[in-house]
Amino acid sequence: QKEVEQDPGPLSVPEGAIVSLNCTYSNSAFQYFMWYRQYSRKGPELLMYTYSSGNKEDGRFTAQVDKSSKYISLFIRDSQPSDSATYLCAMSAGTNAGKSTFGDGTTLTVKP
Amino acid sequence: GAGVSQSPSNKVTEKGKDVELRCDPISGHTALYWYRQSLGQGLEFLIYFQGNSAPDKSGLPSDRFSAERTGGSVSTLTIQRTQQEDSAVYLCASRTRAETQYFGPGTRLLVL
Numbered sequence: 001q002k003e004v005e006q007d008p009g010p011l012s013v014p015e016g017a018i019v020s021l022n023c024t025y026s027n028s029a030f031q032y033f034m035w036y037r038q039y040s041r042k043g044p045e046l047l048m049y050t051y052s053s054g055n056k057e058d059g060r061f062t063a064q065v066d067k068s069s070k071y072i073s074l075f076i077r078d079s080q081p082s083d084s085a086t087y088l089c090a091m092s093a094g095t096n097a098g099k100s101t102f103g104d105g106t107t108l109t110v111k112p
Numbered sequence: 113g114a115g116v117s118q119s120p121s122n123k124v125t126e127k128g129k130d131v132e133l134r135c136d137p138i139s140g141h142t143a144l145y146w147y148r149q150s151l152g153q154g155l156e157f158l159i160y161f162q163g164n165s166a167p168d169k170s171g172l173p174s175d176r177f178s179a180e181r182t183g184g185s186v187s188t189l190t191i192q193r194t195q196q197e198d199s200a201v202y203l204c205a206s207r208t209r210a211e212t213q214y215f216g217p218g219t220r221l222l223v224l
Contacts, residue, residue, distance in 0.1 A: 043215035104154040
């Protein structure tokens with residue numbers, strides 16, 4: 001079983017919809033939780049970064065972490081066609097732990 | 113400022129040949145990572161360099177893979193005797209504070 005499992009998708013929604021992207025994990029040591037957005041043929045770009053449990057909001061994006069359930073989510077409000085991309089969750093045990101462990105990604109298409 | 117750059121952008125090689133992939137991290141970033149992304153998959157950790165410490169090579173899939181980082185800056189990932197299963201996108205990332213990794217655009221490797 002993988003350490004990080006991500007809802008596989010693909011996901012297709014109409015413009016303006018609320019999108020929910022989710023990951024579960026098994027390693028209790030994970031403390032840092034990230035969401036990356038990856039456009040086709042590009043490298044991933046950091047979208048949201050959260051330490052420990054709680055919510056973090058940035059514009060139309062909200063990241064939620066529930067460490068007790070080992071579950072993280074990314075919500076996108078008022079989705080736009082430009083949000084169409086693959087979204088990757090990632091997590092790590094700490095600043096000195098080096099590598100991050102990534103989910104396999106969820107491909108989102110927002111239709112005008 | 114300049115982001116992480118990788119070269120070449122694309123590489124086509126024949127099975128059994130050696131290839132070298134280059135990564136130029138963001139200036140001043142002490143941490144550098146290599147990941148591999150196969151089609152439709154998440155990122156697979158390969159190797160991590162942090163300052164002058166010994167690299168974390170725990171993700172290298174076989175002894176055909178090696179990497180070095182010269183002068184704490186540029187890194188080269190070498191794959192010897194390439195196999196068709198080595199075909200993937202090879203991503204480099206560098207990091208400054210906490211867990212905010214910045215990715216390059218990747219090198220797309222195709223082994224025929």
